[in-house]
């Protein structure tokens with residue numbers, strides 16, 4: 001499989017990074033520096049130019065550099081020269097006056113979805129420990145990121161589903177549980193919800209087989225790990241409709257719909273017990289690592305190009321054994337890796353090609 | 369900058385698709401060419417609302433003249449009164465007129481069902497539409513609301529409201545733009561085009 005390669009990166013006015021231009025190594029790129037210097041900001045800028053989004057915030061305005069009162073807002077811009085096989089392209093992400101724009105070779109992409117799948121990227125950051133320990137939202141996001149590549153048509157219905165679902169709720173409030181227009185919104189909730197669940201089920205199926213293998217390779221003793229997609233609503237139209245109808249009064253009282261793919265989950269269990277409430281710290285970390293390894297593998301297979309990996313300060317969250325497992329995985333999977341750390345000496349790249357960069361107050365300088 | 373000039377720029381920039389830069393270009397152009405261009409534009413713009421009003425039959429834009437106010441389409445006797453096409457806005461009507469294949473008449477709703485924006489069924493002129501169909505002469509109602517969530521909900525709503533009036537109700541297919549190369553069509557559109565396929 002070809003690896004996607006970032007050949008050059010140029011960042012302007014991205015959070016505390018005023019100006020940074022560099023040519024990364026095709027293998028390991030290590031960004032080190034003290035806390036609060038801008039290491040994560042570099043990964044966030046890379047993620048933004050490759051995916052059109054941030055992994056830290058849903059508000060693009062957060063990316064604009066803070067200004068003095070009365071100061072002029074600068075244009076946030078990240079350019080990446082990307083190579084895939086023997087093709088190179090330039091991607092650009094910008095935020096101007098709070099509005100995001102993306103371009104590939106100076107052209108507007110057909111859709112954000114088309115932009116987001118052009119250059120696959122996977123980020124692993126400390127917050128993702130909640131994939132195993134936290135509520136279902138993070139796990140749905142994992143399903144959605146993978147579905148973007150394995151079932152793009154279905155996942156593109158997420159927005160429509162969400163709108164239909166909220167419209168039904170508003171209609172219940174405004175017109176009561178017997179209004180005929182509730183029927184229409186439910187028809188649309190079902191139509192888009194079924195497509196969405198189908199996409200997530202397809203993503204889950206691919207993730208599960210990969211994650212189980214990865215998990216087994218981290219723990220040699222069998223732990224009876226099971227991972228399964230739990231849809232938030234019946235996956236058959238008539239049953240879905242009957243449940244929605246039955247729940248109208250309840251949903252009106254509670255202010256949200258009790259069933260629907262907004263309640264989807266990827267259930268993780270060890271020896272039959274829910275991992276969230278019963279796994280040990282080490283088991284949680286291993287589960288997360290296995291899920292991320294699966295995300296990387298499945299996206300790579302589906303897209304036909306190895307994704308760029310961004311690892312934010314992961315060794316601080318993983319114990320020694322898990323960090324070693326991660327690095328042996330990284331050495332085995334080829335491809336370009338960007339990682340941040342406060343302790344570069346702990347990054348065991350073992351002879352692989354590697355470039356080191358130092359961050360200080362938003363300024364990047366190569367270390368040689 | 370003079371407050372007067374800034375005001376004109378702001379007015380231009382309020383138009384859809386016109387940003388600050390374009391507003392500057394328009395205003396500079398008007399200031400540097402024959403003054404009669406600006407004067408004529410100003411007169412035409414200030415008359416707009418007096419000259420045009422919604423058609424009393426279909427809500428399309430109509431030139432004010434004799435009463436009742438009728439648009440060109442409603443006045444045109446060659447138009448087939450048995451086909452009635454329901455659209456959300458006047459700009460959709462104009463888009464549907466462009467291919468020139470639809471020789472029927474229209475009904476402009478003026479909006480879509482959209483509870484998130486506070487638009488419920490009571491805000492749409494559906495009773496007028498029902499009345500028009502009930503009066504007879506309509507054989508087919510084409511629902512041409514957009515393929516968005518609100519557009520689909522409105523279509524479902526209209527289908528129910530018009531359901532037992534004995535007319536055939538159809539929905540436009542959402543598909544591939546004419547001349548589109550399959551390879552460059554976004555997957556959503558392509559998926560819909562496949563779902564909506566017909567036997568030929």
Ligand SMILES: Nc1ncnc2c1ncn2[C@@H]1O[C@H](COP(=O)(O)OP(=O)(O)OP(=O)(O)O)[C@@H](O)[C@H]1O
Pocket residue numbers: 014015016033034035036037038039040041042062063064065066313340342359
């Ligand atoms: N919009 C912004 N404008 C200017 N500076 C910002 C903005 N957002 C964050 N920062 C600054 O960026 C710095 C944080 O950068 P970042 O999160 O990349 O740190 P880091 O090097 O990853 O630190 P750690 O090792 O603690 O994770 C902070 O000093 C913060 O004040």
Ligand SMILES: [Mg+2]
Pocket residue numbers: 039040041312313340
């Ligand atoms: Mg950080």
Ligand SMILES: [Zn+2]
Pocket residue numbers: 423424425426427428438439440441442443
């Ligand atoms: Zn008319």
